[in-house]
Amino acid sequence: MLQVEHIRVSYQRVPALHDISLRVARGEIVAIVGGNGNGKSTTLRAIAGLNRLDAGRIVLADRDVGTLAPHDRVRLGISMVPEGRRLFPRLTVARNLELGAYTRRDSAEVATTLRQVFTLFPVLEERRRQLAGTMSGGEQQMLAIGRGLMAHPQLLLLDEPSWGIAPKLVTKILDTIVAINATGVSILLVEQNLRRALAIADRAYVMQTGRMVLEGSGQELLESELVKQAYLGG
Amino acid sequence: MNASFDILLQTLLSGVLIGLIYALVAVGLTMIFGVMDIVNFAHGEFLMLGMYASFWGFALWALDPMFTLPFTALMLFGLGSAIYHVVIRRIIRAPMLSQIFTTFGLLILFRGLAQFLWKPDFRTIDHSIVQGKVAFAGLQFGLPQLVAAAGAIVVTGIVWWFLQRTRLGAALEATAADKDAAALMGIDVQRMFALAWGIGAACAGVAGALLSTFFPIFPEVGANFILIAFVTVALGGFGSVAGAFWAGIIVGIVEVLGGFLLGPQYKLALVLALYLIVVLLRPQGLLGRA
Numbered sequence: 211m212l213q214v215e216h217i218r219v220s221y222q223r224v225p226a227l228h229d230i231s232l233r234v235a236r237g238e239i240v241a242i243v244g245g246n247g248n249g250k251s252t253t254l255r256a257i258a259g260l261n262r263l264d265a266g267r268i269v270l271a272d273r274d275v276g277t278l279a280p281h282d283r284v285r286l287g288i289s290m291v292p293e294g295r296r297l298f299p300r301l302t303v304a305r306n307l308e309l310g311a312y313t314r315r316d317s318a319e320v321a322t323t324l325r326q327v328f329t330l331f332p333v334l335e336e337r338r339r340q341l342a343g344t345m346s347g348g349e350q351q352m353l354a355i356g357r358g359l360m361a362h363p364q365l366l367l368l369d370e371p372s373w374g375i376a377p378k379l380v381t382k383i384l385d386t387i388v389a390i391n392a393t394g395v396s397i398l399l400v401e402q403n404l405r406r407a408l409a410i411a412d413r414a415y416v417m418q419t420g421r422m423v424l425e426g427s428g429q430e431l432l433e434s435e436l437v438k439q440a441y442l443g444g
Numbered sequence: 445m446n447a448s449f450d451i452l453l454q455t456l457l458s459g460v461l462i463g464l465i466y467a468l469v470a471v472g473l474t475m476i477f478g479v480m481d482i483v484n485f486a487h488g489e490f491l492m493l494g495m496y497a498s499f500w501g502f503a504l505w506a507l508d509p510m511f512t513l514p515f516t517a518l519m520l521f522g523l524g525s526a527i528y529h530v531v532i533r534r535i536i537r538a539p540m541l542s543q544i545f546t547t548f549g550l551l552i553l554f555r556g557l558a559q560f561l562w563k564p565d566f567r568t569i570d571h572s573i574v575q576g577k578v579a580f581a582g583l584q585f586g587l588p589q590l591v592a593a594a595g596a597i598v599v600t601g602i603v604w605w606f607l608q609r610t611r612l613g614a615a616l617e618a619t620a621a622d623k624d625a626a627a628l629m630g631i632d633v634q635r636m637f638a639l640a641w642g643i644g645a646a647c648a649g650v651a652g653a654l655l656s657t658f659f660p661i662f663p664e665v666g667a668n669f670i671l672i673a674f675v676t677v678a679l680g681g682f683g684s685v686a687g688a689f690w691a692g693i694i695v696g697i698v699e700v701l702g703g704f705l706l707g708p709q710y711k712l713a714l715v716l717a718l719y720l721i722v723v724l725l726r727p728q729g730l731l732g733r734a
Binding site: 258259260279280281284285289290292296297298299300301305308309310312313357361 | 611614615617618621622624625626627628629630631632633634
């Protein structure tokens with residue numbers, strides 16, 4: 211489904227990603243874990259098209275999308291729920307969701323997706339006339355994910371979905387990610403909450419200072435010495 | 445009703461009429477700023493070009509400015525988006541100083557071109573279909589001013605409707621709020637920037653066309669409006685279309701009423717004093733985001 215091959219990305223000539231490769235097979239949940247500032251978000255941004263590649267390729271379903279603008283990648287089935295949610299706070303919940311479906315012309319299909327989103331997150335239907343910025347962190351995260359689904363993606367990129375929300379809601383959000391995956395959407399997830407992320411991921415990558423240092427199934431990584439020492443406190 | 449009250453009311457309403465034109469100019473300026481954080485110093489030149497488009501339509505083919513107005517709007521829309529694609533696009537990520545020099549350079553370019561091509565003379569359109577005066581309830585207004593104010597309301601209303609009720613308008617608002625998030629929605633951000641420049645230039649061009657029936661037309665005419673437009677945008681709140689509209693009316697009233705009460709030489713000083721008060725008390729403007 212997604213094949214990232216040897217990409218390099220820099221911010222104002224300072225390298226941020228060195229030769230990153232990863233793949234997401236159709237129907238998989240793949241997690242990228244690692245500490246802050248190691249390039250996890252930059253990797254997702256590069257896949258979505260927000261950061262330009264210095265080198266390497268990004269192949270989506272046999273097509274090189276690495277040079278396309280972000281909006282063209284949305285059309286091809288990549289949707290991203292960005293770090294910090296990036297909702298349109300002064301627009302209503304309904305308007306945020308509508309904007310999520312911006313690339314889609316068939317209003318009947320969009321209405322179907324909207325019903326699916328409301329089934330996943332009933333609170334969004336109750337709050338649809340409320341301004342997005344006035345909701346709680348957890349509700350905003352649900353809206354951000356719902357908005358990402360409105361594009362009807364093949365691949366959903368999720369950047370820190372547990373960021374800034376109450377611990378009991380984290381479980382709900384992660385369960386929902388599994389449910390979304392069960393509908394056939396492949397998922398690439400960046401998470402600080404390593405234990406939780408590895409628990410739901412089919413496979414995972416560990417990133418350190420702009421490089422992939424480890425790859426394996428969620429279970430393998432949970433048991434690996436490096437991960438235990440570096441992230442799980444021995 | 446006594447006579448001095450009549451005069452005061454007459455002056456107040458005259459202020460509202462010119463204020464509506466200021467509002468339209470400011471709506472265009474605030475739209476460009478709101479969507480891409482670039483201050484367009486050449487905005488007055490879009491107004492000047494709208495005036496000349498009206499003038500030449502009238503002088504060459506005897507077409508009334510009110511008739512050519514939609515074409516003027518389209519022409520300026522095309523010019524605005526072309527300027528975005530050819531010039532502004534290259535300086536989006538440039539330092540602010542480069543952006544200022546660039547739009548200031550456009551100002552000099554268009555003024556120079558107008559002087560070169562059309563001479564620095566004052567021109568007027570003398571026999572438009574809108575001329576003469578209208579009297580009611582003891583008050584008297586020029587028909588051109590009334591028509592211009594009505595036109596400014598209609599065009600501002602169309603822009604407002606477009607932003608609030610259409611898909612493209614929502615995309616433009618989303619781009620103004622958060623460019624990366626808009627791109628992730630599948631919005632072509634470059635296209636939105638060009639659209640903002642097109643609409644911004646068209647607003648100024650239409651204001652020029654509406655003014656052309658009662659205001660002299662000359663290459664530097666934009667200078668009379670750009671300073672007031674900046675004050676209006678700041679007063680309304682940078683990037684706020686509704687704010688620019690109400691601020692335009694307030695600026696018009698302050699200018700005309702203040703000029704009447706204190707003397708016309710203080711007109712601009714009063715407008716700028718109003719600006720200083722706003723900056724001190726409410727720097728985000730009337731409807732701006734804090």
